[in-house]
Amino acid sequence: MSNIYDCIIIGAGPAGLAAALYSARDRYSTLVLEKFYPGGQINTTDRIENYPGIVKISGPDLIAQQLKQVEQFGATIKTGAEVKDITALPDGNIKIAAGKNEYIGRCVILAVGSDYRRLGVPGEDEFRNAGAGVSYCGTCDAPFFRDKKVVAVGGGNTAVEDTLHLAKFAREVILVHRRNEFRATKVLVEELMTYVNKPDSNLNLRLDSVVAAIEGAGKVQRAIIQNVKTNEKETIDCDGVFIFVGMVPNTAFLSGRIELTEAGFIRCDTGWLRTAIPGVFAAGDCRVGAAMQLATAIGDGVNAAIMMKQYLRDRNWWKQPIPGAI
Numbered sequence: 001m002s003n004i005y006d007c008i009i010i011g012a013g014p015a016g017l018a019a020a021l022y023s024a025r026d027r028y029s030t031l032v033l034e035k036f037y038p039g040g041q042i043n044t045t046d047r048i049e050n051y052p053g054i055v056k057i058s059g060p061d062l063i064a065q066q067l068k069q070v071e072q073f074g075a076t077i078k079t080g081a082e083v084k085d086i087t088a089l090p091d092g093n094i095k096i097a098a099g100k101n102e103y104i105g106r107c108v109i110l111a112v113g114s115d116y117r118r119l120g121v122p123g124e125d126e127f128r129n130a131g132a133g134v135s136y137c138g139t140c141d142a143p144f145f146r147d148k149k150v151v152a153v154g155g156g157n158t159a160v161e162d163t164l165h166l167a168k169f170a171r172e173v174i175l176v177h178r179r180n181e182f183r184a185t186k187v188l189v190e191e192l193m194t195y196v197n198k199p200d201s202n203l204n205l206r207l208d209s210v211v212a213a214i215e216g217a218g219k220v221q222r223a224i225i226q227n228v229k230t231n232e233k234e235t236i237d238c239d240g241v242f243i244f245v246g247m248v249p250n251t252a253f254l255s256g257r258i259e260l261t262e263a264g265f266i267r268c269d270t271g272w273l274r275t276a277i278p279g280v281f282a283a284g285d286c287r288v289g290a291a292m293q294l295a296t297a298i299g300d301g302v303n304a305a306i307m308m309k310q311y312l313r314d315r316n317w318w319k320q321p322i323p324g325a326i
Contacts, residue, residue, distance in 0.1 A: 008105030013040035015284025016111035018301030024075035123214030133220025138162025154244030
């Protein structure tokens with residue numbers, strides 16, 4: 001029989017490492033399984049300026065510090081450990097199959113993260129490297145484009161919200177949407193159109209259009225826009241392209257094992273992060289209702305590890321409702 005860990009964490013991004021820190025520091029035997037290498041998508045971020053208490057740090061440097069903390073307190077990190085299956089056992093423990101290995105945990109924290117949905121156009125991958133000009137997070141990166149011209153892409157709530165946020169910093173913002181109407185809620189669309197129609201607005205629309213290519217030399221210098229009805233193309237000189245077309249959670253391997261939303265996010269209560277399987281928690285960008293921010297992902301990891309202790313003390317706790325929940 002495999003060794004039984006108090007806590008197995010799937011995913012070594014910011015949420016998973018935060019959970020591992022709190023678990024290991026409380027002297028729980030802790031195993032972190034990571035498909036590739038620690039960090040996830042935060043490794044592509046060269047400047048983080050919105051994490052409280054840290055003026056500026058790169059994604060890789062932040063992960064290196066998290067990893068050092070976690071290992072200092074005795075957590076075991078296994079990379080190249082792609083989880084294929086998760087099974088609730090009759091004794092209440094959880095079995096994890098990763099490659100040819102199996103692990104048993106009294107608790108499991110799913111912190112598998114998510115990735116930005118991409119346009120799949122020429123130039124996107126080339127310029128999504130740190131500082132090259134393609135971004136997927138307006139909240140994170142808008143201040144880096146102060147007084148510059150940018151193109152934004154998308155039509156949902158996040159696209160509208162982040163584009164309005166971009167307009168507070170950029171000299172000019174051009175929002176590209178493939179339809180004539182936005183999918184965002186009515187109140188957000190009304191706010192957008194009010195802003196667009198201001199006499200001195202720095203926000204313009206290109207509807208019924210898509211970004212066909214992103215071009216430049218070393219960094220973004222222009223975007224090629226194509227009208228989907230006329231096929232007419234337009235070249236827009238710009239300093240950056242913000243892509244707001246959604247997130248893809250890394251949860252395909254959980255289908256049929258954990259309850260997921262239609263979009264693939266893990267269903268859990270958003271207070272104590274409990275899934276439908278006793279002993280299995282969800283944390284970070286892979287869960288329903290996630291704010292998709294570094295600080296909230298780390299907060300989720302901490303919360304899941306704290307809630308884990310409640311469950312390990314008393315498994316009947318899992319059935320308790322959250323006090324004050326509506």
